[in-house]
Amino acid sequence: MYLNADDLTPLYVQIAQWLELEILNGTLQSDEKVYSQYQLAEMFNVNPATAAKGLSLLAGENLLYKKRGLGMFVAPQAKEKIRAKRIKQNLQQLVLQVVAEAERLQVSQAELIAMIKNVEPPKEE
Amino acid sequence: MSLSTINLFTNVKRQLNYKLKANAGILFSLVAVQLLAALLSYNGTVSIGWGSGTSFISLRLVSGDIIIIFSLIWAFTAGLIVAANSQRYDFVFVTNRLSSNLSSVAVLFILSVGGGVSATLCGILLRVYLLLNNNSISSTYLSPYILLIGICSAVLYSLLFSAIGYFLGILSQRNKAYAVLLPALFFGLLFVEARSVGSTRHILSVIYFFIKESSLLIFALKILLAVALLYSAVILIANRMEVRQ
Amino acid sequence: MQSVECNNLTKRYGSVYAVNDLSFSIAENSITGLIGRNGAGKTTLLKMLAGFSLPTSGTVNIFGQNPFNNLLVSANLIFIDDEMVLPENMNLGEILKAAATFYENWQAGLASGLLDYFSLDLCSYYPQLSKGMKSTFNMILGIAARCPITIFDEPTVGMDAAVRKDFYRALLKDYLQQPRTIILSSHLLGEIEDLLDNILLIDAGEKRLHLPMDELRSYAVGLSGNFKLLNELVKKEDIIFQQQLGKDKIYLVVRNRNIDFSAAKLKGLEISPVAANDLCVYLTAKHKGGIDDVFKHN
Numbered sequence: 001m002y003l004n005a006d007d008l009t010p011l012y013v014q015i016a017q018w019l020e021l022e023i024l025n026g027t028l029q030s031d032e033k034v035y036s037q038y039q040l041a042e043m044f045n046v047n048p049a050t051a052a053k054g055l056s057l058l059a060g061e062n063l064l065y066k067k068r069g070l071g072m073f074v075a076p077q078a079k080e081k082i083r084a085k086r087i088k089q090n091l092q093q094l095v096l097q098v099v100a101e102a103e104r105l106q107v108s109q110a111e112l113i114a115m116i117k118n119v120e121p122p123k124e125e
Numbered sequence: 126m127s128l129s130t131i132n133l134f135t136n137v138k139r140q141l142n143y144k145l146k147a148n149a150g151i152l153f154s155l156v157a158v159q160l161l162a163a164l165l166s167y168n169g170t171v172s173i174g175w176g177s178g179t180s181f182i183s184l185r186l187v188s189g190d191i192i193i194i195f196s197l198i199w200a201f202t203a204g205l206i207v208a209a210n211s212q213r214y215d216f217v218f219v220t221n222r223l224s225s226n227l228s229s230v231a232v233l234f235i236l237s238v239g240g241g242v243s244a245t246l247c248g249i250l251l252r253v254y255l256l257l258n259n260n261s262i263s264s265t266y267l268s269p270y271i272l273l274i275g276i277c278s279a280v281l282y283s284l285l286f287s288a289i290g291y292f293l294g295i296l297s298q299r300n301k302a303y304a305v306l307l308p309a310l311f312f313g314l315l316f317v318e319a320r321s322v323g324s325t326r327h328i329l330s331v332i333y334f335f336i337k338e339s340s341l342l343i344f345a346l347k348i349l350l351a352v353a354l355l356y357s358a359v360i361l362i363a364n365r366m367e368v369r370q
Numbered sequence: 371m372q373s374v375e376c377n378n379l380t381k382r383y384g385s386v387y388a389v390n391d392l393s394f395s396i397a398e399n400s401i402t403g404l405i406g407r408n409g410a411g412k413t414t415l416l417k418m419l420a421g422f423s424l425p426t427s428g429t430v431n432i433f434g435q436n437p438f439n440n441l442l443v444s445a446n447l448i449f450i451d452d453e454m455v456l457p458e459n460m461n462l463g464e465i466l467k468a469a470a471t472f473y474e475n476w477q478a479g480l481a482s483g484l485l486d487y488f489s490l491d492l493c494s495y496y497p498q499l500s501k502g503m504k505s506t507f508n509m510i511l512g513i514a515a516r517c518p519i520t521i522f523d524e525p526t527v528g529m530d531a532a533v534r535k536d537f538y539r540a541l542l543k544d545y546l547q548q549p550r551t552i553i554l555s556s557h558l559l560g561e562i563e564d565l566l567d568n569i570l571l572i573d574a575g576e577k578r579l580h581l582p583m584d585e586l587r588s589y590a591v592g593l594s595g596n597f598k599l600l601n602e603l604v605k606k607e608d609i610i611f612q613q614q615l616g617k618d619k620i621y622l623v624v625r626n627r628n629i630d631f632s633a634a635k636l637k638g639l640e641i642s643p644v645a646a647n648d649l650c651v652y653l654t655a656k657h658k659g660g661i662d663d664v665f666k667h668n
Contacts, residue, residue, distance in 0.1 A: 010584060010587055010588075011564060012584070038546045041542065041546055042542070042543060042546055044564075045538075045539055045542060045564060045565075046542075046564045046565065047401055047542075047564065047565050047566055047567055047583070048545075048546060049400075049567050050564070050583070050584075053584065126398075126399070126516075126518045126548065126549065126550050127518075128433060128442070128445075128446045128518055129445050129446055129473075129474040129475070129518075130442075130445075131441050131442055131444075131445040133441060136441060136445075136472075139471045139472055142468070142471065143468045143471070143472075146457070146459075146460055146464060146468065147457035147459070147460060149459055150459050210457075213455040214455060214456065214457050216422065217454055217455070217456060218468070218469060218472040218473075219441070219444045219445045219472040219473070220441070220444055221439045221440060221441040221444055222439050223439075223441075224441060364439065365424070365439075367422060367423040367424060368417075368422035368423065
């Protein structure tokens with residue numbers, strides 16, 4: 001698995017985002033053990049300290065919790081928290097951009113909504 | 126991660142193993158050199174002929190001297206090569222200067238024993254060949270005692286010559302100028318001495334110091350002392366040398 | 371614990387300072403990238419760390435000891451570079467066997483596995499290998515020795531892209547199994563930046579930066595927009611790189627400090643992150659305008 005090297009988002013943030021996705025799509029359930037920094041380092045081909053930073057980023061948001069000597073686990077309600085956060089941060093940003101672009105291109109609100117309705121949601125892999 | 130501890134003697138042993146393999150080519154060259162010397166010796170070092178009328182007497186003096194001389198040149202070259210190789214190959218793996226020099230000494234010691242013994246035996250081979258061709262009257266019998274003395278002195282001379290080679294090899298690594306200066310100095314002195322007489326002949330007196338010695342024991346002591354001096358000088362000189370400048 | 375410590379380290383060849391007054395330390399069990407342009411003094415520095423050469427002034431400490439002519443340091447530090455000379459009459463298999471006798475942590479299985487993977491023949495001889503294959507073999511020696519300090523000086527010279535990628539992955543995987551102090555030198559940061567804990571950037575023998583990788587990524591920002599507006603906003607000494615974009619537009623790379631980002635956004639300036647590799651190039655450039663400067667004056 002390789003991270004996007006051209007993306008200038010810091011690697012540890014990319015790792016954190018990937019873990020969030022894993023929690024969102026249910027691969028990682030509440031109170032389930034998360035990958036260790038070493039596993040993540042190997043999966044993403046990055047320095048283990050970088051991977052650890054990704055984990056502590058999520059721990060700082062209380063999405064993960066630490067069991068001493070056992071590693072990191074998914075916090076209860078992590079999925080809901082991530083969902084709320086992403087709606088607030090990502091989706092609204094994206095909508096803002098879409099609306100702005102639509103305005104530049106003089107696409108009416110109705111047309112835009114129709115376009116959104118016609119988009120087929122990507123199939124889960 | 127914890128550090129590996131290291132003992133000088135253990136490392137010298139490991140290096141000796143490695144360097145014997147890395148310098149194996151020198152042993153092959155020994156065989157070639159001694160075969161060539163034996164071939165050259167076969168025609169005799171001295172050959173005199175008388176003839177009057179119908180009879181002709183020819184006298185050939187065949188000896189193992191050429192083999193010994195060739196072997197000593199080989200030992201000198203071996204010293205030079207081991208010095209060059211230790212600078213190139215040793216520092217790839219674990220070493221310091223002392224360990225590198227001690228293992229070189231061990232390699233040269235083994236090579237000298239091999240060279241000295243085989244040179245003497247090669248001389249015997251020559252005698253045997255002459256005996257089988259039976260057209261020669263020669264002192265083909267060698268007492269074991271004389272043979273032993275022959276082997277010992279050949280080995281000791283090889284030790285000395287390889288030590289001189291190694292000394293010059295390391296010295297010229299320290300500064301390339303030595304590679305030119307020292308041979309120039311040596312041959313220059315030879316010329317000067319050829320023109321002078323008596324007590325000013327230093328090189329000659331140094332050579333006599335060794336070759337005029339009649340007691341094997343004292344001879345061995347003299348050689349070993351000279352060898353020890355040379356190697357101590359090398360160890361001192363090499364101690365502050367940098368690697369792969 | 372610090373594995374490597376240098377204080378005011380200087381190496382002079384004649385009147386040229388190859389390394390000039392360098393002071394830094396490297397923590398145990400970390401991967402450090404030594405970055406600099408050709409001739410910046412990387413190899414000179416690494417040779418002093420390995421105990422191969424003597425500093426003109428200043429000190430080097432490896433495990434708290436002077437590495438020069440030091441057997442303990444030699445047993446615990448391996449220095450891999452493309453000037454390595456290996457015996458020409460020993461085949462690769464024999465060389466690996468010899469190496470195994472010298473290093474306590476030697477991984478024979480790993481070495482032969484890697485040799486096999488990179489299609490190197492145990493029976494071939496070192497001088498017959500191509501440049502890239504030599505580098506590959508050196509790299510195998512460096513990884514399999516598992517020395518507490520492992521130094522690679524430009525390890526990927528001559529390797530093709532696929533081998534380089536495999537090499538860095540092999541290095542990382544072995545590092546995860548046995549953490550140690552690794553120093554990698556390269557003039558290209560791009561291909562190693564993901565592996566690194568820290569970066570040490572040197573230029574003309576002097577230290578430019580010694581930072582954790584994350585801090586390097588936020589060390590500078592790119593700003594582009596109106597020439598006048600940018601000049602008001604940015605202090606001159608913070609400018610690292612500048613490039614003219616059209617008539618009155620300019621792109622600046624500036625130190626990420628004292629910048630009022632909200633003011634910049636309000637004035638319609640574009641803010642963008644700067645790739646670590648580009649930043650290193652800009653920081654070690656002699657002219658703030660890069661190669662364009664040459665053409666401007668002629």
